Amino acid sequence: MRKAIVGIRIYTGDDRVKIGEQVIKDFGEEYEVFEGENLDRESLPSLFLGGSLFAVGKRKILIKDFSENTDAWNSFAENIEMLSKSDADVIFWETKLDKRLASTKAVVKAGVETREFKLVNPVDMKAVFNIYDVALRDGEKAVKELEIIETKQDPYMFFGLMVSQALKKMEWRPRGIKEKRVLKELAVVDMQMKSTAVEPWMLVKSFLLRLSAI
Numbered sequence: 001m002r003k004a005i006v007g008i009r010i011y012t013g014d015d016r017v018k019i020g021e022q023v024i025k026d027f028g029e030e031y032e033v034f035e036g037e038n039l040d041r042e043s044l045p046s047l048f049l050g051g052s053l054f055a056v057g058k059r060k061i062l063i064k065d066f067s068e069n070t071d072a073w074n075s076f077a078e079n080i081e082m083l084s085k086s087d088a089d090v091i092f093w094e095t096k097l098d099k100r101l102a103s104t105k106a107v108v109k110a111g112v113e114t115r116e117f118k119l120v121n122p123v124d125m126k127a128v129f130n131i132y133d134v135a136l137r138d139g140e141k142a143v144k145e146l147e148i149i150e151t152k153q154d155p156y157m158f159f160g161l162m163v164s165q166a167l168k169k170m171e172w173r174p175r176g177i178k179e180k181r182v183l184k185e186l187a188v189v190d191m192q193m194k195s196t197a198v199e200p201w202m203l204v205k206s207f208l209l210r211l212s213a214i
Contacts, residue, residue, distance in 0.1 A: 008083075008090045010107070012097040013117035016156045022117070023091060027060040029197075036066030036092075041075035048086040059088035066092050067104065077103035080110045123153055128161040131208070139209035146205065155200035159193065162186070162204075181214045 009026075011019045023031075039047065047061070067073045076083065097114070098104055108114055127149055135142035150158075163186050170179045189207050193200050 008112050010092045010094060010112055010114040011117060012094040015117040015119040017154055018117040019093060023062060031060035031062055034063045036063055036069045039069060039072050041072050044075060044083060048083045048088060061088050061090045062093060064093045065095055067094050067097055074103045077106040080107060119154055123157045123161060124149060125161055128158055129165050132162050132165045135208040135211040137212055139212050142208045143205045150201055155204055159204055178214060185214055
């Protein structure tokens, strides 16, 4: 059996909360984050084997949804032996990992640790829609209702359902000024959830608190 590659891991699955917690457990609060779509095969050697002006000690690198970047992912698989010599700790956070791909099979066969985090509790759609409707009138009450169930829910899936609810209301009132403002605000929150280190539930609660005034 091939020896496992140390320092490179792949985390996948629909339990984003657990994956986020595992990343913090592995890296602590400070690490570099790269979006897979912004990388290419030419950038891999410098990313894995190069240094960083901002890194103190061993580099800690989180790469999101890299396998969706087909060309770069194939290059990673082809050059896994060389890239695995990196002194950096690298975690790939894959929303969806196609294990049928030859490149993915090659990465796993090379000894890269892969862990899947499955969401145990499905998102309560009825609760999401009720909390959203309450927030339209009373944000503080909506937040209190959310705090009752948040430990059993995934914030990203919860937020996604809120977006769905907002879109439905937009269909009912396509010319509604408030509905358009809400969708713009949701787009901002969506970007924040993807690009900032702020705890996702804090972003959701902040949105609920200001929803009635939008």
